């Protein structure tokens with residue numbers, strides 16, 4: 101259905117929805133008008149899908165996640181509705197640049213990093229596969245902070261994405277649910293009754309998630325916290341204006357900010373409130389829907405598959421038991437069984453400091469009934485498994501990982517290695533008790549956003565070779581294999597990558613005032629800044645390389661551009677120091693006339709989904725260099741490989757599976773295995789030994805500690821160097837030499853186009869398995885028992 105005058109529709113929205121005169125409209129006005137016009141095309145399909153799911157009485161998937169890092173939505177909608185040509189024509193008729201309009205949209209940054217982006221890819225795949233699903237989370241007023249640098253240091257500012265008209269969301273004024281905190285549990289007629297002391301309303305906001313070709317659409321339902329009653333008119337009339345608004349402010353606090361820290365737990369009470377708030381609202385909503393559609397409560401597991409994305413919604417176990425047992429009278433044992441039949445849990449980390457625990461005191465104060473139920477669940481579990489010792493509470497704390505495990509019928513890891521380690525370490529005892537419970541679902545990324553839409557040049561080349569079927573069946577990339585031996589195809593592949601790099605170079609010059617040689621090797625490490633991800637290993641190698649080039653400026657150096665991006669948690673001092681050091685190194689190295697033909701370093705501010713979409717198609721090399729055993733899966737690694745950037749990486753997370761698929765000769769492996777790191781860490785003085793054995797590493801560390809990169813503050817990095825020469829928990833020093841050697845293998849391969857381009861193209865052709873469509877099919881079969889609906 102081609103609307104010949106789509107531009108008229110856009111103009112109509114501009115005038116009648118926004119009340120704006122086309123002669124005075126800004127780019128933003130036009131972007132919002134376009135979004136509304138595109139939204140009109142989407143809504144019919146969305147409502148039809150929800151009607152079809154209801155009519156079929158289908159089992160629904162409910163994905164509970166503290167984070168949904170969805171990024172921009174306009175381009176996603178245009179691409180999935182296949183409106184690209186129509187929009188392009190309309191915008192050009194209106195004299196607007198499609199790129200400028202698309203890029204005007206702020207990123208919805210409702211997540212920290214990989215975990216939230218996974219949730220977003222899953223929502224897209226669920227819709228593209230036609231699986232009835234609802235994503236549940238929090239509508240944070242302020243998403244993740246906006247990052248900038250002042251003299252190389254990270255500065256955080258609040259992200260005000262909601263100050264603009266958020267065109268994609270529908271506020272459901274009729275979906276407001278009441279939730280309680282605190283208070284006490286009393287007995288009435290032999291039944292426990294929780295009398296909460298404090299109440300808030302959870303207000304639903306729905307965003308449609310449209311699938312490929314618009315055949316299906318699901319809902320992302322985000323909750324905002326509102327006061328039970330409006331403001332206090334009595335107090336207001338008495339002139340006490342601040343007090344009149346107090347209750348409202350207090351309630352809204354719950355959905356005010358996204359915790360900017362995805363590895364350690366803090367802001368305890370508010371964080372626990374957020375977790376309970378969105379989990380409890382979502383479960384009420386799920387039960388209302390189930391009851392609306394009719395059916396015996398015992399059949400809930402046949403209609404609802406509830407996935408907990410990490411432990412943040414783990415309170416769902418006791419809450420669902422409470423809703424079934426306390427509020428609906430189901431016997432306790434049956435309530436536990438029924439809840440377990442619905443619930444499943446995804447583990448995302450093995451690092452002890454990131455496994456959530458809540459003090460029993462806090463839990464008792466905030467959620468007294470849940471504390472009792474946790475004890476009942478613990479006792480029931482112990483009775484079912486005599487002789488085994490696993491406690492849900494220990495040392496005065498509730499262990500949310502164990503709670504989630506015990507209340508889930510399936511528990512999954514996110515890569516083969518991570519799942520194995522999970523069985524051997526954190527959940528070893530629980531795994532012995534429930535040997536069938538743990539399953540693996542290796543993460544994936546949506547090919548619509550991360551290849552089709554982000555990399556149109558490569559997409560056209562692929563489609564020209566094998567047709568367009570790959571977009572919703574990424575395994576078809578395998579059929580590129582014969583083309584990999586065709587010089588014309590490889591030429592075109594290289595041409596596409598070069599054009600992407602030229603675009604990026606032009607943008608870097610325009611937006612950041614940095615000139616880079618588009619022929620240089622673009623070496624990219626973009627992800628959260630964390631010691632385990634080892635951005636500092638990368639910058640130390642950069643320093644060593646710079647020193648080596650200076651010592652031999654006429655050597656046959658392969659020109660490189662080192663690109664970094666990523667945010668550090670505001671309270672994570674060491675991560676912020678890494679950022680500062682990289683910026684300091686960039687200042688010195690980029691200004692060095694002796695070396696800057698060969699080496700440039702840059703740290704781009706405010707990493708987010710849109711920046712990733714810009715950088716990944718232009719990358720030559722993907723840095724995936726975490727300490728083995730620490731990265732659960734990674735998904736950045738998959739995006740790069742798909743876009744033809746081979747990995748330099750350790751045997752960690754999904755790198756292992758990427759290497760298995762692309763072939764070891766198309767992957768730059770280095771470093772210790774997870775097992776070897778454990779042994780190495782036990783060796784006293786491992787860092788000092790490694791430094792003594794490698795003069796490049798020693799020289800680089802010395803340059804840092806002597807203030808070469810901080811001439812006006814020579815001792816700036818004393819602590820940083822002390823950490824590495826001291827306990828060096830993440831084994832940066834011990835892996836340095838192997839990393840250096842691997843980088844030189846990269847140089848050699850890149851210098852030979854006959855080696856490099858086939859290698860890059862093989863990465864694309866062999867990583868179709870990393871589609872989140874495959875991951876979602878795995879969850880459907882092994883965990884949810886859900887099936888797609890054919891909308892026809």
Ligand SMILES: *Cc1c(COP(=O)(O)O)cnc(C)c1O
Nearest residue numbers: 213214627708709712734735736
């Ligand atoms: C993919 C992605 C991530 C995850 O990256 P990893 O390298 O797997 O840690 C984080 N943030 C954004 C914006 C992403 O797009």
